[in-house]
Amino acid sequence: MDFDFSDDQQALRDAVAKWVEKDYGFERRQQIVKAGGFDRSVYNELANLGLTGIWISEEHGGLGLGPVDAMVVLEELGRGIVTEPLAQAFVTSAVIGQYGSAAVQAAWLPKIASGEALVVLAQQERKTRYHLERCEAQASGSGDSWTVTGLKSIVPAGDQADAFVVPAMADSKMALFLIERSAQGVSTRGYLTQDEARAAEVKFDSAPATLITTEGLAALTYAVDVGIACACAEGVGTMEQTLRLTTEYMNQRKQFGVVIASFQALRHRVADMKMQLELARSMSYYAMLKLGAPEAERRQALSRAKVQLGQSMRVVGQQSVQLHGGIGVTDEYAGSHYFKRLTQLEMTYGDTLHHLGEVSERMQESAGVFA
Structure with a gap:
């Protein structure tokens, strides 16, 4: 098997890396954080590079690429700890493209591809923890006329997004809806997250909604799996830069x-960081390549990847802080912000302990035994 990236993928990586280096330095990021953790002009720059359309077919104005290309992009954005949620464009365009009707695809995919619309997934509720089947939001209606009532938490850039992909219960079965932020009955309360990105509590009070699919749980599961794979890719890039900052220091x-750096004991610790990075990289590749697998196989693969990424991000982040000493946790030094991002990514779409349980539940009786 050929595990090398194509020339086009290498060119894509180089273009994003160049943008991060020249146009998204640490000082600019700090300015964005002070302004609220999200800058629409930065998101527009990503759109102008064509990145928002990677997971969208050419028929709908996208580049018609796929998961591996998205992974390449997110690794580079992870190196810059970019706060703008490009991964959300991948998540929502993937689920709309997979489950949405032709009308919904035609209405929204071109807008996502061009960057005109930032559409984010709003699935987290206060009592659900990481269990996707738990949902208190309620939908009522039929045909083309639906309304949704409920509260969603920690929605990425929720007070800045143009629309939301929202799971809600319709006649005791989960369905997936698209709701515009400007719609009547939608209110938001934005805040900074621990990694200095932006999120919001989003309340829907009989807000008009467009039905994406009545197969809500399957669609939500797919969306979250795409999100996990994206988080893994970002984590790899963030760990790479964390390791680089540590060795430079x-x-x-x-x-x-x-x-x-001449002390043997410290060199061993750096070697441990490098080993964890490479373990994480291989599982990130595995996660992206398994997104097209049947649901049961895909779910198990993504949980396996998240377990390894969680363990690796914890080791790399904590070792980096310890090897730096006090400067490693100061706000003025970039390394502390990489540590915070790794900590946040470990919690995103389910922490390590949750996914360890998911892997355990999906083990067969012959797991680990060769017949």
Whole structure:
């Protein structure tokens, strides 16, 4: 099997890396954070690079690429700890493209592809933890006329997005809806998250909604699996940059007249960080490649990947802070912000312990035994 990236994928990686280096430096990120954690002009820059249309077919104005191309992009954005939620464009365009009617696809996919509309997934509720089948939001109506009532939490850029993909219960069965932020009955309360991105509580009070699919749980599961794969890719890029910052610091910081990178015990710890990064990278690739598998196989694969990514992000982040010493947790130093991002990613779409339970539940009786 050929695991090398194509020339087009390498060119895509280079273009995004160049944008991060030249146009999204740490100082600009800090300005965005102080302004609220989201900058629409940055999202528009990503759209102008064609990135918002990666997961959308050419028929609807996208690039017609796929998960591996999205992974390449997100790794580079992870290196810059970009706060604008490009991954949400991948999640919502993937689920609309997979489950939406022709009319819904025609109405929204071109807008997502062009960057005209930021559409985000609003699935988290206060009592659901990470269990997707739990949903208190209620939908009423039929045909083309639906309304949704409910409260969704920690919605990425929820007070800045143009529309939401929302799961709600319709006649005791989950369905998936699209609701515009400007619609009557929609209210938002925005805030900064721990990793300095933006999120919001979004309340729907009999808000008019467009039905995406009545197969809501299957569609939501697919959307979250895409989100997990995206989080894994971002995590790999964030860990790579964390490791780079750590080794650069160790080659500059001196104790007893020599750089601390010369201390064997510390070199072993860096080797452990590198090993965890490579384990995470392989599972990130595995996650993206399994998105097209049948649901049971896909779910198990994504949980496996999230377990490894969670373990790796914890090791890399914590070792980086310890190897830096006090400067590693100061707000003025970039390394502390990478640590916060890794911590947030570990919790996104289910923490390590949750997904360890998911992997355990899906084990067969012969798991680990060769017949």
